[in-house]
Structure formats: C-alpha cells, structure tokens
Amino acid sequence: MPPVNTFPLHLRFGDEDSYGHVNNVRFLQFLEDARVQLMSEAHPGGSFLELVDPDHYALVGRQEIEYRAPLNFSTRPAAVEIWVTAVGASSFDLGYAVRDRMEAEGSTTTAIAATTMVLVSRSTGRPVRLSDSQRAVLLSWQGPAVPFRRSRAR
Amino acid sequence: MPPVNTFPLHLRFGDEDSYGHVNNVRFLQFLEDARVQLMSEAHPGGSFLELVDPDHYALVGRQEIEYRAPLNFSTRPAAVEIWVTAVGASSFDLGYAVRDRMEAEGSTTTAIAATTMVLVSRSTGRPVRLSDSQRAVLLSWQGPAVPFRRSRAR
Amino acid sequence: MPPVNTFPLHLRFGDEDSYGHVNNVRFLQFLEDARVQLMSEAHPGGSFLELVDPDHYALVGRQEIEYRAPLNFSTRPAAVEIWVTAVGASSFDLGYAVRDRMEAEGSTTTAIAATTMVLVSRSTGRPVRLSDSQRAVLLSWQGPAVPFRRSRAR
Amino acid sequence: MPPVNTFPLHLRFGDEDSYGHVNNVRFLQFLEDARVQLMSEAHPGGSFLELVDPDHYALVGRQEIEYRAPLNFSTRPAAVEIWVTAVGASSFDLGYAVRDRMEAEGSTTTAIAATTMVLVSRSTGRPVRLSDSQRAVLLSWQGPAVPFRRSRAR
Numbered sequence: 001m002p003p004v005n006t007f008p009l010h011l012r013f014g015d016e017d018s019y020g021h022v023n024n025v026r027f028l029q030f031l032e033d034a035r036v037q038l039m040s041e042a043h044p045g046g047s048f049l050e051l052v053d054p055d056h057y058a059l060v061g062r063q064e065i066e067y068r069a070p071l072n073f074s075t076r077p078a079a080v081e082i083w084v085t086a087v088g089a090s091s092f093d094l095g096y097a098v099r100d101r102m103e104a105e106g107s108t109t110t111a112i113a114a115t116t117m118v119l120v121s122r123s124t125g126r127p128v129r130l131s132d133s134q135r136a137v138l139l140s141w142q143g144p145a146v147p148f149r150r151s152r153a154r
Numbered sequence: 155m156p157p158v159n160t161f162p163l164h165l166r167f168g169d170e171d172s173y174g175h176v177n178n179v180r181f182l183q184f185l186e187d188a189r190v191q192l193m194s195e196a197h198p199g200g201s202f203l204e205l206v207d208p209d210h211y212a213l214v215g216r217q218e219i220e221y222r223a224p225l226n227f228s229t230r231p232a233a234v235e236i237w238v239t240a241v242g243a244s245s246f247d248l249g250y251a252v253r254d255r256m257e258a259e260g261s262t263t264t265a266i267a268a269t270t271m272v273l274v275s276r277s278t279g280r281p282v283r284l285s286d287s288q289r290a291v292l293l294s295w296q297g298p299a300v301p302f303r304r305s306r307a308r
Numbered sequence: 309m310p311p312v313n314t315f316p317l318h319l320r321f322g323d324e325d326s327y328g329h330v331n332n333v334r335f336l337q338f339l340e341d342a343r344v345q346l347m348s349e350a351h352p353g354g355s356f357l358e359l360v361d362p363d364h365y366a367l368v369g370r371q372e373i374e375y376r377a378p379l380n381f382s383t384r385p386a387a388v389e390i391w392v393t394a395v396g397a398s399s400f401d402l403g404y405a406v407r408d409r410m411e412a413e414g415s416t417t418t419a420i421a422a423t424t425m426v427l428v429s430r431s432t433g434r435p436v437r438l439s440d441s442q443r444a445v446l447l448s449w450q451g452p453a454v455p456f457r458r459s460r461a462r
Numbered sequence: 463m464p465p466v467n468t469f470p471l472h473l474r475f476g477d478e479d480s481y482g483h484v485n486n487v488r489f490l491q492f493l494e495d496a497r498v499q500l501m502s503e504a505h506p507g508g509s510f511l512e513l514v515d516p517d518h519y520a521l522v523g524r525q526e527i528e529y530r531a532p533l534n535f536s537t538r539p540a541a542v543e544i545w546v547t548a549v550g551a552s553s554f555d556l557g558y559a560v561r562d563r564m565e566a567e568g569s570t571t572t573a574i575a576a577t578t579m580v581l582v583s584r585s586t587g588r589p590v591r592l593s594d595s596q597r598a599v600l601l602s603w604q605g606p607a608v609p610f611r612r613s614r615a616r
Contacts, residue, residue: 010472013498014331014491018324018381024214025182025322029476032179036475040537060178062304064218073326075502116304150216150270164318167344168337168485172478172535179476183322190321194383227480229348332522333494336487368486370612372526424612458524458578 004143007037008077008102021070027111028063031096034080035115038141049137051119056128058117061091065113066148069100077102078110083143090127091118092138095146114146158297161191162231162256175224181265182217185250188234189269192295203291205273210282212271215245219267220302223254231256232264237297244281245272246292249300268300312451315345316385316410329378335419336371339404342388343423346449357445359427364436366425369399373421374456377408385410386418391451398435399426400446403454422454466605469499470539470564483532489573490525493558496542497577500603511599513581518590520579523553527575528610531562539564540572545605552589553580554600557608576608 009030017023039049051058071078079099086093094115099107121128130138163184171177193203205212225232233253240247248269253261275282284292317338325331347357359366379386387407394401402423407415429436438446471492479485501511513520533540541561548555556577561569583590592600 008472010470012491012495014325014333014494016326017322018326018328019211020326023186023322024217025179025186028179028182029474032177032476033474037537057173060221062218062220062302063178064216066216067214075499148216164316166337166341168340168479168487170480171476172480172482174480177476183320186322187320191383229345327519331494332525333487333490336490340485340487365481368529370526370528370610371486372524374524375522 004081004083005034005038005041005141006079006081006102006104007034009033009080009098010077011071011073011075013073016073021072022110024067027065027067027071027098027113030078030080030098031063031065031082031094031113031115034082034096035094035117038082049134051117051134055122056119057122059120060115061118062116063113064115064146064148065111066150067111069108069110071098071100071110074100079107082141084138084141085114085143085145087130087135087138087142090129091116092130093117095143112146112148114148158235158237159188159192159195159295160233160235160256160258161188163187163234163252164231165225165227165229167227170227175226176264178221181219181221181225181252181267184232184234184252185217185219185236185248185267185269188236188250189248189271192236203288205271205288209276210273211276213274214269215272216270217267218269218300218302219265220304221265223262223264225252225254225264228254233261236295238292238295239268239297239299241284241289241292241296244283245270246284247271249297266300266302268302312389312391313342313346313349313449314387314389314410314412315342317341317388317406318385319379319381319383321381324381329380330418332375335373335375335379335406335421338386338388338406339371339373339390339402339421339423342390342404343402343425346390357442359425359442363430364427365430367428368423369426370424371421372423372454372456373419374458375419377416377418379406379408379418382408387415390449392446392449393422393451393453395438395443395446395450398437399424400438401425403451420454420456422456466543466545467496467500467503467603468541468543468564468566469496471495471542471560472539473533473535473537475535478535483534484572486529489527489529489533489560489575492540492542492560493525493527493544493556493575493577496544496558497556497579500544511596513579513596517584518581519584521582522577523580524578525575526577526608526610527573528612529573531570531572533560533562533572536562541569544603546600546603547576547605547607549592549597549600549604552591553578554592555579557605574608574610576610 081097085095096113098111235251239249250267252265389405393403404421406419543559547557558575560573
C-alpha cells in the first residue's frame with residue numbers, strides 16, 4: 001500500500017514559454033490536476049475522499065515550489081507524485097514531485113512542492129474540522145516531508 | 155524613493171476557474187508579469203536591471219505563496235506590489251503582495267508571495283555572481299520581509 | 309459616435325509560446341476580454357448591454373480568425389477593436405481586429421476575427437429572441453464586415 | 463488505413479471557466495495539441511511529417527470553430543479527431559472534431575473546426591512549396607470536408 005500516488009502528466013505544447021521550457025507558472029497547474037486526480041481515486045479502503053459537498057469545500061491556503069531542472073514539452077507523459085505530509089484539525093499538507101517521465105528509474109525530478117489545503121464551510125467561509133473518515137483517507141496517503149533544499153526566502 | 159513598486163494587474167475573464175474566483179495557479183503568472191514590468195522600469199539612478207543578455211539569464215529557483223482572500227474578475231485593475239527582500243552572491247529574493255485594486259486604501263490583500271531568482275550562465279547553466287551594478291539596482295528596491303503567517307508545510 | 313470600440317490589450321509574458329510569438333490560441337482570449345469590456349461599457353444612450361441575467365446568457369456559437377502578422381510580447385499595450393457586424397433574431401456577430409499597439413497610426417493588424425454569439429435561455433438551453441433594447445444597443449455598435457482574405461477551409 | 467486520427471484529450475481542471483464549462487478559448491489549444499500529436503506519429507508509410515526544420519516551419523494562417531455542445535471537465539479523457547481536408551501548393555487544411563470521450567459510440571461532438579497551416583521559410587518569412595514527400599504524408603490523412611452548419615459571419 002504505497003503512500004505515494006503517481007499520475008501521468010500530459011504536457012501541452014503551450015506549457016512552454018518563449019524560453020523554450022515549461023513555464024514556472026504551469027507547474028502549479030500540474031499540482032492542481034494531481035490533487036484532482038487523487039481525489040477522484042478510491043482510497044485503499046474503497047471509498048473516496050469527499051472534500052467538496054454542499055456544505056464544504058477545500059481551498060488552497062499556501063503553496064511552495066522548488067524548481068530543480070528544466071522540463072521540456074514531449075508527447076510522452078511526464079509524472080506527478082503526490083502524497084500527504086501532515087494532517088491537522090481543519091487542514092492538511094500535500095507533497096509533490098514532478099518528474100520528466102512516468103518511469104521512476106532514470107527520470108529527473110524537475111520540481112518538488114507542497115500545498116496546504118484548508119477545509120472551509122460554504123456558509124461561513126471559516127475553517128471546519130476534518131471528519132474522522134476524511135482524516136483516515138488522508139492518513140492512508142501519508143508520506144515523508146518534502147525534501148526542500150533552499151531555505152525560505154528571507 | 156519608495157522600495158515597493160506597484161503595477162496594475164489587468165485581469166482576464168479566463169483567470170477565474172469554475173469555483174468563480176481567480177484560480178490559485180494564475181497568481182504565479184501575476185508575479186511573473188510584475189517581475190517583467192519591474193525589469194522594464196528604469197531604476198532610481200536611471201539605468202535598467204539587465205539580467206538577460208547573451209551570456210546570462212535569470213531562473214526562478216523557488217516560489218512561495220500564501221492566499222489570504224479570494225480575488226474576483228473585474229475590468230477594474232487589481233495590483234501587484236513587488237520589492238526585493240534579499241540580495242545574495244548569485245541570487246536574490248523578491249516579495250509580492252497582490253491587492254484587489256490599485257488604490258492601497260480600502261483594498262484587500264489577496265495573496266503575499268516570495269520568489270528566489272538565480273542568475274545563471276547560458277553556456278554552463280551554473281549560477282554566476284551578480285555584478286556590482288546589478289546589486290546596486292536590486293538594493294535600491296529593497297523592502298521588508300514578506301509577512302507570511304502560515305508556517306512552512308511540514 | 310464611432311461604431312468601433314478599441315480596448316487596450318495588456319499582454320502577459322506567458323502569452324508567447326516557444327516559437328517566441330504570442331500563441332495562436334491566446335488571440336481568442338483577447339477577443340473574449342474585448343467582448344467582456346464592450347459589455348461593461350455604457351452604450352451611447354447611457355445604458356448597458358445586459359446579455360447575462362437570471363434567465364439568459366450568451367454563448368459563443370462560432371469563431372473565425374485570420375492571422376496576419378506575428379505579435380510579440382511587450383509591456384506596452386496592444387489593442388483590440390471590436391464592433392457588431394450583424395444582428396439576427398437570437399444571435400449577433402462581432403468583428404475584431406487585433407493591433408500591435410493602441411495608436412492606429414503606424415500600427416500593424418496582427419489578426420482579424422469574427423464571433424457569432426447566441427442568446428440562450430438558462431432553463432431550456434435554447435435560443436431566445438433578443439429584446440428590442442438589446443438590439444438597439446447592438447445596432448449602435450454596427451460596423452463593416454470583417455475583411456477576411458482567406459477563403460473558408462474546404 | 464483510416465484517414466481520421468483520434469487522440470485522447472486530457473482535460474485539466476483549469477480548462478473550465480466560471481460558467482462551469484470548458485472555456486471556448488481552450489478548444490483551440492486542443493486543436494494545437496492534436497496537430498502536434500499528429501506530427502509526432504509515423505505516417506502509414508513509416509516516416510514522419512517533418513514541417514519544422516532549420517529552414518522552414520508551419521504557421522497557423524486561419525482557424526474556424528463551431529461549438530456544438532458544452533464540454534465539462536472529467537478525469538476521463540475526451541478526444542480530438544484530426545484529418546486533412548485539402549492540400550495546396552504551400553498550405554494545407556486540417557479538420558477536427560472534439561468529442562466528450564474516446565469511444566465514438568455514445569459520444570457527443572462538442573465542436574468541429576478547421577485550420578489552415580502555411581509552410582514558411584525561416585529566412586524570408588514567405589510561403590514555400592510543400593515537398594512531394596510532405597504532400598504524400600498529408601494526402602494519406604485526407605478525409606471529408608468539415609460539416610459546418612453555421613454560415614460564415616457576415
């Protein structure tokens with residue numbers, strides 16, 4: 001039961017900017033779609049992580065990304081690994097690694113990243129506690145801290 | 155001689171996603187265009203910050219963003235404040251605040267962010283030292299640390 | 309009372325693709341934002357064109373664009389001219405010209421385009437007739453046919 | 463040997479706009495990536511269509527798209543059919559259909575489109591003649607005219 005989920009990343013020609021590499025902004029879109037795919041998968045016990053319902057939804061509270069190597073457009077899929085690094089009362093942290101290909105062996109990690117998601121009430125806009133079942137699904141995906149090398153900007 | 159530069163942010167209808175707010179990814183594009191505008195402005199002494207030339211260019215090494223409030227599309231410009239938070243040997247850090255309108259008074263800060271830029275040699279791909287004149291321009295834009303509230307994801 | 313409205317087009321660095329020109333896809337976004345700006349302007353009589361309300365909204369039914377010259381990123385605004393070319397029972401056609409700068413004199417037209425918009429009922433999803441006041445506003449913006457040079461693809 | 467090639471279209475969450483459907487602009491990006499995938503495929507005789515080389519590249523001269531039905535984000539791939547509708551001296555026309563799923567049976571066609579591509583010399587920027595081998599590959603993909611329903615905007 002691996003804590004890390006890997007999804008194919010289907011690049012688009014337009015992901016590259018005029019420097020001839022995938023633009024730094026697009027990497028956050030890759031994280032977003034990995035989250036969406038993670039939420040659309042059944043968790044190991046067979047149910048889904050339901051964060052969006054008539055009463056609640058999950059907002060992005062914070063993101064951090066470290067770029068390690070340029071990524072270039074290819075019709076061959078790149079890959080995004082996604083896992084949970086921490087679960088709090090009403091928020092949780094996700095870790096990511098963007099690789100240049102699906103096969104881990106021989107691949108290059110082009111970026112690593114972290115996102116803090118916050119569960120919010122639609123009516124009040126304020127954080128609400130994660131339920132026990134939401135926590136259980138999130139904990140089933142738990143993995144290591146994101147190995148950022150760079151210190152936080154001063 | 156204010157250390158903070160403020161540029162208008164012309165939103166596009168397509169910046170909003172299906173949640174009806176400006177998408178979290180787009181904020182990094184707003185930072186990118188604020189950088190581009192900062193580099194196209196004459197610095198206080200009258201010359202420009204030249205980071206891109208036949209020998210060198212500047213890469214994004216790291217970004218961090220904290221979302222404070224939703225931003226909605228409007229034909230009235232939002233605003234990005236940008237300033238320098240630190241200058242190193244071959245890299246420098248930028249701070250940003252994205253506001254919902256140009257006028258600071260009565261505006262809402264929707265996100266704060268930081269970017270580490272690295273000056274790189276085109277031939278070797280390795281970091282190179284900032285020149286004295288580049289440092290002087292960067293230091294003329296120096297301002298306070300970005301007041302992040304959230305701790306770094308664990 | 310000019311039939312053609314011209315709006316500034318604030319380019320973004322990311323509008324260029326790896327060929328070093330503004331990507332062909334982005335031009336349709338420029339048309340979209342010109343439409344949005346046109347709808348946010350008071351028409352000559354002082355009222356607004358209200359196409360979006362609790363009962364109705366306007367859909368894009370068809371678009372056609374002819375690219376005339378490359379457009380490059382600049383911090384100086386480009387421009388989009390927009391006008392009405394035809395008004396039907398439940399639809400209307402818009403014409404556009406994308407120029408490389410706001411000042412018409414000395415500018416280059418980089419693309420011309422046309423869009424058919426259809427007014428649709430939210431409840432049935434079917435076209436509904438434009439009201440007399442909607443028609444009046446649209447007719448106040450009427451201009452010439454779009455001077456496409458290329459024949460329709462076979 | 464079917465004249466129509468069908469490629470999976472991997473939607474992204476951010477393809478939807480605030481109306482809750484895939485944005486009209488994005489459809490042109492789907493066409494672009496279908497072109498790129500078509501060019502990366504071996505043609506029936508085993509070689510590739512090489513339009514981009516040190517001397518030449520292909521530009522988009524014209525596009526036309528008719529929207530038939532809304533398309534919604536899904537983690538299940540949509541599909542783009544692409545084929546050649548005409549081959550001229552220095553240009554060729556492509557036809558497209560965007561479906562809401564890979565399986566043709568039971569799918570909905572959400573848009574049909576056409577693009578005119580022009581082969582251009584890098585040094586002069588002027589059209590150059592397609593070679594016999596380029597023509598042979600293009601003709602191997604030839605299919606029917608795009609069945610546009612709407613008349614050209616007036």
